[in-house]
Amino acid sequence: MTQHDFIIVGAGIVGLSTAYKLLLAYPDVSILVLEKEDKVAAHQTGNNSGVIHSGIYYKPNSYRAKNCVEGRHQLVDFCQEYDVDHEICGKVIVATEEEDIPRLKNIFATGQINGIEGISLIDPPEISEIEPYVSGVKAIHVPCSGIVDYVGVCQTLRSLIEDHGHTVLCGQEVQKVKTQETNIDVYTQKEAFHSKYLINCAGLYSDHVAESAGVVPDLQIVPFRGEYFELKPEVEHFVNGLIYPMPNPAFPFLGVHFTKMVRGAIECGPNAVFAFKREGYDKLSFDLEETIETLNFPGFYNLARKYWKMGLEEWYRSFSKKAFVENLQDLIPAIRLQHLKKSPSGVRAMALKPNGEILNDFQFEVTANEIHVLNAPSPAATAGLAIGDEIVKRAEKAFM
Numbered sequence: 106m107t108q109h110d111f112i113i114v115g116a117g118i119v120g121l122s123t124a125y126k127l128l129l130a131y132p133d134v135s136i137l138v139l140e141k142e143d144k145v146a147a148h149q150t151g152n153n154s155g156v157i158h159s160g161i162y163y164k165p166n167s168y169r170a171k172n173c174v175e176g177r178h179q180l181v182d183f184c185q186e187y188d189v190d191h192e193i194c195g196k197v198i199v200a201t202e203e204e205d206i207p208r209l210k211n212i213f214a215t216g217q218i219n220g221i222e223g224i225s226l227i228d229p230p231e232i233s234e235i236e237p238y239v240s241g242v243k244a245i246h247v248p249c250s251g252i253v254d255y256v257g258v259c260q261t262l263r264s265l266i267e268d269h270g271h272t273v274l275c276g277q278e279v280q281k282v283k284t285q286e287t288n289i290d291v292y293t294q295k296e297a298f299h300s301k302y303l304i305n306c307a308g309l310y311s312d313h314v315a316e317s318a319g320v321v322p323d324l325q326i327v328p329f330r331g332e333y334f335e336l337k338p339e340v341e342h343f344v345n346g347l348i349y350p351m352p353n354p355a356f357p358f359l360g361v362h363f364t365k366m367v368r369g370a371i372e373c374g375p376n377a378v379f380a381f382k383r384e385g386y387d388k389l390s391f392d393l394e395e396t397i398e399t400l401n402f403p404g405f406y407n408l409a410r411k412y413w414k415m416g417l418e419e420w421y422r423s424f425s426k427k428a429f430v431e432n433l434q435d436l437i438p439a440i441r442l443q444h445l446k447k448s449p450s451g452v453r454a455m456a457l458k459p460n461g462e463i464l465n466d467f468q469f470e471v472t473a474n475e476i477h478v479l480n481a482p483s484p485a486a487t488a489g490l491a492i493g494d495e496i497v498k499r500a501e502k503a504f505m
């Protein structure tokens with residue numbers, strides 16, 4: 106058995122940021138990151154929209170609001186210091202109907218409370234100056250939003266962790282955690298590791314890893330796939346930066362948007378369709394055991410009862426490219442079916458309570474020698490480095 110001070114489960118941005126922040130705070134501890142895939146950032150972090158969120162949307166004083174703003178500043182500094190591809194290209198959030206303007210102003214007011222620098226309400230002539238192909242009656246300009254290569258961020262974090270003498274082991278799926286008073290045995294499909302403390306950052310499987318450690322979380326992860334199209338090169342000039350619609354206040358996602366990518370292309374999406382497999386990236390992906398697990402969970406029924414109409418619309422839009430395009434045309438009327446080609450999907454871990462409530466904020470469960478990150482939804486990629494600080498603080502309080 107290998108002995109460590111900390112074992113971190115999951116090499117997405119949350120797990121790697123946590124390892125990095127721990128080694129900065131405690132240079133003498135030994136840290137092992139266990140990742141089940143053969144590379145870092147293989148799931149949510151590596152299949153997301155690549156946006157550096159400003160923090161404008163989130164409830165003031167929530168963990169999401171605080172960590173997004175702080176995390177964004179840290180992320181941009183990190184990318185500058187370690188030469189990771191990024192660009193602060195700015196974003197517009199567009200009201201396409203007069204009746205949306207009061208809600209747009211509410212988002213603007215939230216942005217001011219959250220301290221988002223440089224935001225302004227703009228009218229159609231200014232919208233056209235920033236995004237000439239967009240049709241809107243009013244918009245919020247968010248100059249501090251940007252785009253980044255999150256896989257590059259994670260690869261850099263991995264190198265830094267290893268350069269400091271710690272270990273990131275890929276191909277190690279944590280299957281069982283045995284917790285005793287002063288030590289923890291962690292079993293993967295290949296071997297066993299020994300540690301004083303454990304931090305679970307397993308994303309789509311954070312609830313399973315918690316359960317394997319004997320923690321029964323009051324929530325379950327339900328996967329929602331986000332599907333994307335990409336603009337063909339001849340119409341990439343339709344988009345300069347980030348173009349977002351007004352989010353539906355009843356739903357935790359931001360609505361299909363146009364996203365400039367650091368690799369140069371423009372993505373459109375993501376939608377949000379229930380996935381029959383936690384890591385199900387294709388429309389036909391299916392896992393019987395995971396589907397039964399979801400169907401046996403009362404939270405799923407309670408959610409479906411509330412959102413069945415929206416869910417069906419999303420399913421329809423998932424199978425009808427025409428419906429997807431019609432949605433995009435609200436923002437850019439010149440978009441046509443033939444301008445789009447399919448792009449890879451991502452899957453979000455949505456944490457649901459048994460009563461169907463969607464947990465919007467970051468959620469941690471702390472025991473005497475474990476921290477379980479049970480919910481790290483968007484903007485957790487932007488906020489990753491600040492979430493790392495938050496976890497180190499909790500570890501100090503609980504363990505030291």
Ligand SMILES: Cc1cc2nc3c(=O)[nH]c(=O)nc-3n(C[C@H](O)[C@H](O)[C@H](O)COP(=O)(O)OP(=O)(O)OC[C@H]3O[C@@H](n4cnc5c(N)ncnc54)[C@H](O)[C@@H]3O)c2cc1C
Nearest residue numbers: 115117118119141149150153154156279308331451485487
């Ligand atoms: C479609 C989509 C678009 C998004 N867009 C954005 C965006 O533009 N900006 C933004 O800030 N956020 C965005 N998000 C949210 C953001 O990507 C996630 O909140 C963030 O990546 C979560 O990071 P994580 O490390 O918790 O999870 P993950 O990146 O999923 O990492 C968890 C890791 O744990 C590993 N793991 C799981 N189980 C085990 C086990 N048993 N043993 C070992 N390893 C295990 C997994 O393989 C994985 O590598 C988006 C998410 C999605 C899905």
